[in-house]
Amino acid sequence: MIVNEEFRQFLESVRFVYGYDFTEYAEASVVRRIRAFMESNKVGSLKDLGIMVLKDETAFEHFIQEITVNVTEMFRDPLFYKSLRKNVVNRLATYPFIKVWIAGCSTGEEVYSLAILFREEGLLDRTVIYATDINQDALQKAKEGICSIQSMKNYTENYLKAGGKNSFSDYYKAKYNSVLWDKSLRQNIVFSVHNLAMDKSFNEFQLILCRNVLIYFNQSLQSKVITLFYESLCPFGFLGLGNKESLLFAEKQRSFEEIDKKEKIFMKVK
Structure with missing residues (x-):
């Protein structure tokens, strides 16, 4: 819970007007990002910020884009994807139809990484990947499937470390300073x-x-979200978290079994 009264009242107003609840985000993180937004937009006080964003939906959308975190890259933490290939793919292959949820997908790099992995493992044609985020601007970028060509060297290295089986350049077309992910990767993504x-x-x-989403939530919200994932998983379904995240404070902690302790992959067992 946000204990700084001024910030808490502002966030309660945002929740009341727009239905976006940031009151259980980690306080230091959300306060820092709000202050950075105020500084970059030359807003002198939280009262002025409230007037700005609560009466103007365009200003609010800009606010959301700025304070939500969109740090991502293709095959980020490559050993996580290598572990997916080793410990999860064979079990997913037993399902006639596979549904995947990538929660907090940002600008889509993780989504296309998984689509590539599933393509190489022969699963993509019978998979639907649901990619969601709170930030509509980030989602639009993800839908477009375009990213900077300057990132390709790093992404290629990540792909190879993740156990990639082909040439990474097979999955995109370069044009000017951008690359476009292959259309076949996008057709099974919602x-x-x-x-x-x-x-x-x-x-x-x-x-x-x-x-790398739960790290921005307080313990109460982390537990709430883990329960949401528990309720959304089929029996013996899999959950992957970031390497600094855990089920330690989750109410449903005992309902999961560790599949890979280091790479934070869990299976719902009860």
């Missing part, structure tokens, strides 16, 4: 807005990835 702090389960999944 992008939509979802607010982990407020929204409910919307399907049953065999695999849920939510990596």
Whole structure:
């Protein structure tokens, strides 16, 4: 819970007007990002910020884009993807139809990474990947499937470390200073807005990835979101978290079994 009264009142107003709940985000992180937004937009006080964003939806969308975190890259933490290949793919292959949820997908790099992995493992044609985020601007970039060509050297190295089986350049077309991900990777992806702090389960999944998102929530919200994932997973479904995240404070901690302790991959067992 945000204990700074001024910030708490502002965030309560945001929740009341727009339905976006940031009150259970980690306080230091959300306060820092709000202050950075105020400084970059030359807003002198929280009262002025409230007037700015609560009466103007365009200003609020800009606010959301700025304070939500969108740090990502292709095959980020490559050994996580290598572990998926080793410990999860064979079990997913037993399902006739596979549903995956990538929660907090940002600008889509993780989504396309998983699509490439599933293509190489022969699963993509019978998989639907639901990619969600609170940030509509980030989601639009993810839908477009375009990223900077300057990133390709690093992404290629990550791909190879993740156990990539082909030439990484097979999956995109370069044009000017950008690359476009192959259309076949995008055809089984559904992008939509979802607010982990407020929204409910919307399907049953065999695999849920939510990596480097929970670190921005307080313990109470982390537990709430883990329960949401538990309710959204089929029996013996898999959950992947970021390498600094855990189930330690989750109410449903004992309902999961560790598949890979280091890479934070879990299986729902009860």
